[in-house]
Amino acid sequence: MLASPTLLASLAHADPAKQGAAPDKPFAEHFIVLQLSESDSKKERLVLSVASNVLKAYGPDKVAVEVVAFGPGIDLLREQNEHRALVDSLVSQGVRFAVCGNTLDTIERETGRRPALNPHAIEVQVGVGHMLELAERGFTIVRP
Amino acid sequence: MLASPTLLASLAHADPAKQGAAPDKPFAEHFIVLQLSESDSKKERLVLSVASNVLKAYGPDKVAVEVVAFGPGIDLLREQNEHRALVDSLVSQGVRFAVCGNTLDTIERETGRRPALNPHAIEVQVGVGHMLELAERGFTIVRP
Amino acid sequence: MLASPTLLASLAHADPAKQGAAPDKPFAEHFIVLQLSESDSKKERLVLSVASNVLKAYGPDKVAVEVVAFGPGIDLLREQNEHRALVDSLVSQGVRFAVCGNTLDTIERETGRRPALNPHAIEVQVGVGHMLELAERGFTIVRP
Numbered sequence: 001m002l003a004s005p006t007l008l009a010s011l012a013h014a015d016p017a018k019q020g021a022a023p024d025k026p027f028a029e030h031f032i033v034l035q036l037s038e039s040d041s042k043k044e045r046l047v048l049s050v051a052s053n054v055l056k057a058y059g060p061d062k063v064a065v066e067v068v069a070f071g072p073g074i075d076l077l078r079e080q081n082e083h084r085a086l087v088d089s090l091v092s093q094g095v096r097f098a099v100c101g102n103t104l105d106t107i108e109r110e111t112g113r114r115p116a117l118n119p120h121a122i123e124v125q126v127g128v129g130h131m132l133e134l135a136e137r138g139f140t141i142v143r144p
Numbered sequence: 145m146l147a148s149p150t151l152l153a154s155l156a157h158a159d160p161a162k163q164g165a166a167p168d169k170p171f172a173e174h175f176i177v178l179q180l181s182e183s184d185s186k187k188e189r190l191v192l193s194v195a196s197n198v199l200k201a202y203g204p205d206k207v208a209v210e211v212v213a214f215g216p217g218i219d220l221l222r223e224q225n226e227h228r229a230l231v232d233s234l235v236s237q238g239v240r241f242a243v244c245g246n247t248l249d250t251i252e253r254e255t256g257r258r259p260a261l262n263p264h265a266i267e268v269q270v271g272v273g274h275m276l277e278l279a280e281r282g283f284t285i286v287r288p
Numbered sequence: 289m290l291a292s293p294t295l296l297a298s299l300a301h302a303d304p305a306k307q308g309a310a311p312d313k314p315f316a317e318h319f320i321v322l323q324l325s326e327s328d329s330k331k332e333r334l335v336l337s338v339a340s341n342v343l344k345a346y347g348p349d350k351v352a353v354e355v356v357a358f359g360p361g362i363d364l365l366r367e368q369n370e371h372r373a374l375v376d377s378l379v380s381q382g383v384r385f386a387v388c389g390n391t392l393d394t395i396e397r398e399t400g401r402r403p404a405l406n407p408h409a410i411e412v413q414v415g416v417g418h419m420l421e422l423a424e425r426g427f428t429i430v431r432p
Contacts, residue, residue, distance in 0.1 A: 032276055037334075037432060046181075046215060050272050053246055057270045071334060071432070102341055126345045128338050128430055132320055135428040140279040142272055143287060143431060144181060144215070176420055190325075190359060194416050197390055201414045284423040286416055287431060288325060288359070 021137040022064035025094065030054075030063040033134045035143040037127075039072035041082065043144070048086050050144045051095050060093045066134060070100035070127025074107075077121040084118060091120045100127030165281040166208035169238065174198075174207040177278045179287040181271075183216035185226065187288070192230050194288045195239050204237045210278060214244035214271025218251075221265040228262060235264045244271025309425040310352035313382065318342075318351040321422045323431040325415075327360035329370065331432070336374050338432045339383050348381045354422060358388035358415025362395075365409040372406060379408045388415030 022028050032054060036047050051065050069076055076083065077099045087097060099121040108114040117123075124130040135141055166172050176198060180191050195209050213220055220227065221243045231241060243265040252258040261267075268274040279285055310316050320342060324335050339353050357364055364371065365387045375385060387409040396402040405411075412418040423429055 030273075030276055030280070032272075035430075053270050054273055054276075057273045126341050128320075128432065129318075129342055129345045131430060132318055132342070132428050136318070140276050140285065141428070141430065142179075142275060142285065144272065174417075174420055174424070176416075197414050198417055198420070201417045284420050284429065286323075286419060286429065288416065 021134075021139065024096075025061065025064040027061045028064040030058055031134075031137070031139040032063065032065050033131055033139045033141045034065065034067045035131060035141060036067055036069045036073035036076055037071045037143075039075040044076045044081075044083055046144045047076070048083055048090065050142070051090050052086075055090075055093055055095070064096075064139070065090075065094070066096040066098060066139070068098045068100075068124075068127050068131050068134075069121075070103050074099050074103050074115070077118050079116040079118055081118070087118060088120065096122060098122045098124045098127065098130055100130075101125045103127065165278075165283065166210075168240075169205065169208040171205045172208040174202055175278075175281070175283040176207065176209050177275055177283045177285045178209065178211045179275060179285060180211055180213045180217035180220055181215045181287075183219040188220045188225075188227055190288045191220070192227055192234065194286070195234055196230075199234075199237055199239070208240075208283070209234075209238070210240040210242060210283070212242045212244075212268075212271050212275050212278075213265075214247050218243050218247050218259070221262050223260040223262055225262070231262060232264065240266060242266045242268045242271065242274055244274075245269045247271065309422075309427060310354075312384075313349065313352040315349045316352040318346055319422075319425070319427040320351065320353050321419055321427045321429045322353065322355045323419060323429060324355055324357045324361035324364055325359045325431075327363040332364045332369075332371055334432045335364070336371055336378065338430070339378055340374075343378075343381055343383070352384075352427070353378075353382070354384040354386060354427070356386045356388075356412075356415050356419050356422075357409075358391050362387050362391050362403070365406045367404040367406055369406070375406060376408065384410060386410045386412045386415065386418055388418075389413045391415065 021031050034047050034050060047067060054063055054065055077097055097120060101123050104114055131141055165175050178191050178195060198207055198209055221241055241264060245267050248258055275285055309319050322335050322339060342351055342353055365385055385408060389411050392402055419429055
């Protein structure tokens with residue numbers, strides 16, 4: 001079988017890195033990771049508002065949005081965080097919230113108690129490593 | 145027509161994502177987005193100085209530089225900003241300055257008045273979405 | 289010679305951008321740049337701890353980690369920095385530390401004296417340009 005110029009052209013423009021980048025968003029055309037590494041109410045609100053604006057701009061099916069919280073940024077995902085209702089509303093629109101297990105381990109070691117989290121938070125072992133793997137799958141990292 | 149090994153090799157090394165990444169910079173080999181999301185004179189100066197250093201390092205034809213301002217970062221693009229002369233000089237060297245329309249809408253809603261902007265500022269609907277699309281076209285996002 | 293579908297498929301999935309991305313890490317599968325542009329002891333510690341966590345998570349052979357310091361961030365690489373022992377230990381595990389020559393030139397011009405640096409620091413002409421080139425070779429930029 002010969003490779004036609006058309007086939008070659010389509011290969012040259014294919015974006016295999018992004019196929020299956022977000023298994024729960026099969027129709028996504030845009031992939032964004034929002035980094036949150038600070039504990040600051042204004043910064044938390046900014047991250048949530050960026051997530052919300054991006055969903056509105058592309059439509060929830062066309063964009064995969066994942067917030068990755070690590071270091072002091074994990075406060076957003078505490079059970080009692082003041083923005084809990086907005087987090088839960090974004091989860092219901094398909095936004096994922098990952099929390100760094102290394103950070104939780106450190107807090108537990110230092111305080112004797114693991115923080116109580118929003119049950120929607122998805123624990124990953126290393127927050128930065130998780131961002132790196134999302135970037136390798138075609139996500140763009142933005143730190144608002 | 146057959147695909148020769150040479151053609152295949154060149155395809156494997158082609159970087160289709162970046163072809164036409166910056167239509168106004170046909171000879172660009174490097175593509176950089178500088179994010180500005182803070183209102184702070186030192187940070188504004190840092191962003192402008194990074195833009196200037198990158199132009200000097202590669203030459204204005206070989207690098208496409210776009211500053212994307214959103215949230216409090218839009219202050220750089222106000223008509224009366226203290227760095228206006230430097231912004232205008234970078235524009236004349238081909239640097240693009242995009243400003244987030246969502247941010248302008250919010251300010252207008254809250255204050256009753258849309259900010260007066262540097263006429264060189266290019267309004268985009270969603271600043272972060274614009275950065276995402278530039279990244280998809282092969283730009284690298286840096287937040288100085 | 290014909291291009292078989294199998295060959296074409298493998299081309300479509302090859303990741304030429306990353307081949308040889310880190311010549312001193314021939315077995316690396318992950319490539320990360322950590323940006324440091326602030327002079328702040330907590331931020332310095334965070335960058336070093338992220339580097340250390342990423343090494344632990346993937347193993348030192350499987351991940352290429354480079355810290356790029358520019359602007360006020362170069363303080364981490366001064367000869368007398370308080371975290372010098374940790375920097376040196378990371379160097380011995382294969383982490384690279386690059387320092388922005390433009391920043392050093394500016395300091396020298398303003399103070400009459402070039403800062404004394406950790407001898408492990410690798411001077412590059414433009415810190416941001418260096419990050420850009422690493423990104424073009426397949427590295428992911430993270431600013432902790």
